[in-house]
Amino acid sequence: MEVPEKYRGWLKRARTGSRPLSAIRAKCLECVCWQESEVKRCHLTDCPLWLYRFGHRPGQELLERVRPTLESSHRHSEILPQAQTEKNLLSGVL
Secondary structure (H helix, E strand, C coil): CCCCCHHHHHHHHHHHHCHHHHHHHHHHHHHCCCHHHHHHHEEEEEEEEHHHHCCCCCHHHHHHHHHHHHHHHHHHHHHHHHHHHHHHHHHHCC
């Protein structure tokens, strides 16, 4: 998909490395096919870019509000690979 004219500035700044947060914003926009409203609705809280998806650093209030969610999704992401490995081992036996 071609980058819409509206977002080419974000992408240019992202590619030059002059604004790292622009790179994050550009990646998030690309991830949702350049639909700005979808960046806001993103539910992938285990993505390392999620807190920075708006192109700026999150405030302390937001960090405190989402920390429990992030911690639980982090624990969840540690459990799933182990369960998947066990499932693969069992399916090889059966």
